Amino acid sequence: MKRCTLSPWLHQLHHDRPAVQLAASHDTDIAIIGAGIAGISTAYFLLTQTRKKVTLFEATRIAHGATGHNAGQVAPYFEKPFSEIVEEYGITLAGQAQKDVLRARELLKTIHRAARIKTPLVIFPGYAGCSSIEQVLVHLHNKELRKKAGIVMDKIYISRDKNILDRIPAKYKPLYKTVPKSRILKLLNTRHHHYIAALQTTKGTLNSAKFCEETALFLQKKYPSRFTIFEHTPIKKVQLEKNRAVLFARHPITCERVILCTNGFEHVKLVNKTGKNIDKAFHANVYGIVSHMAGYLDRGHEKPNAISYFDDKEADPNAAYFYLTRRKYEYEKGKHYDLVCVGGPEYRLREKARYHREKAFHPAAERTIKNFLKSYALKPDKPDYKFFWHGLMGYTKNRLRIVGEDPCNNRLLYNLGCNGVGILTSIHGAKRVTDIILGKKLEPSIFDPQNLACPTKK
Ligand SMILES: Cc1cc2nc3c(=O)[nH]c(=O)nc-3n(C[C@H](O)[C@H](O)[C@H](O)COP(=O)(O)OP(=O)(O)OC[C@H]3O[C@@H](n4cnc5c(N)ncnc54)[C@H](O)[C@@H]3O)c2cc1C
Known part of the structure; x- marks a missing residue:
């Protein structure tokens, strides 16, 4: 079907x-x-x-x-690592851009207030999970560069594991905190043990x-x-x-x-x-990438969250990237649930091909998302999916x-x-x-x- x-x-x-x-x-x-x-x-x-x-x-x-x-995440970062932006444009322009994006969050709050918007804008700590030491080093380097530009916007928690800590250069020591592995998994709301670090950034959710x-x-x-x-x-x-x-x-x-x-x-x-x-x-x-997402309703009434999961591309070139949000959601008038959304599977639109919003959801994308939730999330066992959707992103080079x-x-x-x-x-x-x-x-x-x-x- x-x-x-x-x-x-x-x-x-x-x-x-x-x-x-x-x-x-x-x-x-x-x-x-x-x-x-x-x-x-x-x-x-x-x-x-x-x-x-x-x-x-x-x-x-x-x-x-x-x-x-x-996915409706209000996230203050860019599509590519801050360190790459610094390499291309220098620390001054990269730092200014980061400050501009952080300021945009304040502008968003201002519009929300001034226009008396009813749809909720909720701001809270969100997380990104790292599964390889290389990913951790990229985040530490980004944090070091942001600090140089006068910006502090995230915390890095690394699993208290000697094999991991021995591979982190001493200069990064002031930039992270060590915690037990169980805490990393709790922050990331996952039972997957291959996550070794969690990056905490202020995020938010908005329809x-x-x-x-x-x-x-x-x-x-x-x-x-x-x-x-x-x-x-x-x-x-x-x-x-x-x-x-x-x-x-x-x-x-x-x-x-x-x-x-x-x-x-x-x-x-x-x-x-x-x-x-x-x-x-x-x-x-500008080229097109079509990304797929699914959402289910949950009566859990838990705290909102926004988590990205980075699997280890070195260990498995097909490793995926998923993002999950949980927020309060009014499904029908007066009926409130937690809405959990997961995204990840995407494909590049062929040159000159037209994107059709009404096109059916890709069955492979549906399988991938369902498998992710089954194997990663702490719960639930059988989500009642209410939404499947895809969207077109115009990617600049x-x-x-x-x-x-x-x-x-x-x-x-x-x-x-x-x-x-x-x-x-x-x-x-x-x-x-x-x-x-x-x-x-x-x-x-x-x-x-x-x-x-x-x-x-x-
Ligand atoms: C699956 C997915 C997940 C995402 N998750 C996040 C996230 O969590 N956080 C985040 O910050 N960003 C996210 N993004 C990106 C974010 O949604 C977009 O960057 C943002 O919505 C872009 O807004 P826009 O107004 O530039 O484009 P759009 O919302 O696409 O608006 C462009 C509008 O232009 C109209 N248009 C185009 N051509 C014409 C024309 N010739 N004449 C008249 N009208 C025209 C279109 O119909 C469209 O309504 C995600 C995107 C996708 C697809």
Whole structure:
């Protein structure tokens, strides 16, 4: 039987909320394309910090992209290890980016409060489990570098085992604490004995789709004359002209500036009438990865958690990476459970292949997730799965979000490049793009679009 897909995040949206489509030509100051968390938070900062008229165009419905199909972990790290970012961009830019992402968590809290969002944003200590000494050394090195940049954001617990401790250089001693193995397994909520260390970072959980829906409704109410949303309105082409940009949809749209918040460069043709061809420079730099997740309801009422499990790739090249969250969840009105979500299995989308959100859940992914839970988790024995879903992530080649003005034409801006971890970077991108539009002088950043063309920038 083919498994239909539905995420717990879309399940909680208002399914009878009316959608307005573009029905005539339209003129605005700023056009945002894409109503995921990047587009919605960009609209939030533009409306609250400028006097501009803002219009949001969404191909389907608000938050039905990655924002409605993710794991909903509010995590302050990047898709790739901090040490790699330092190697590529130097300690100053890498450190600044880390501070920006931590600040984005505060911005998220601010939006949550100011827009009186009801969907819970819960912040708590989350964990990542390491199963090899190499992984532990990477985390220790990251921690050392972050400390150098003036950032302390995690704790490292290592199993009190002589064989492991003997292999850790003495310089790292102040950076970790030793604990009995049983404590590591308890922190990671697993019975698998191959975990030798646990990294603790402040994480959180959020239904980012519901957050977007509520924020959009708040903005529509607060700025009725300056904010418009058109759903079911895909933009096919963006043409950058000397004095304006023209967007091609069912009806023509004109604007001063346009911001792509489309996750990747999904189906938008970019034409620059005043300079170099933009299509070639960027489109080839984003590829798609489809990731699979499942969720079950539990009456356990335990503390929330967010845990990543890294298996030893050296010992087994097919070793997997899984992530698990537990949070309070209202399944039906007034019926509260713990929702446990697990993700991991992913595959790369073939070049030029189209991703279909409605596509059935991959049976192999379902088996992999179920086997993981059976063999790893402390409980339960027979989860009652309510949700299976997959989501598309636009991966940039340098695995960092692209935020800022297009190097060929500053009428076009980006806040995209979803990658695997993107809630907080989307919010940072939203604030930075707004600051650019406000004309603020900003320091260079690892997220600058030109870094994709020439990534080494120490
Ligand atoms: C399975 C999975 C798990 C994840 N887990 C986490 C996690 O735990 N923590 C975390 O921080 N991040 C996670 N992410 C990543 C995170 O969800 C994304 O980085 C974030 O949601 C990206 O938001 P976005 O607004 O950039 O993109 P999206 O949410 O994809 O929004 C882009 C929108 O643009 C629209 N669009 C595209 N083209 C057009 C067009 N031509 N015209 C009009 N509209 C268009 C799309 O329909 C879509 O609604 C995960 C992603 C996936 C898929």
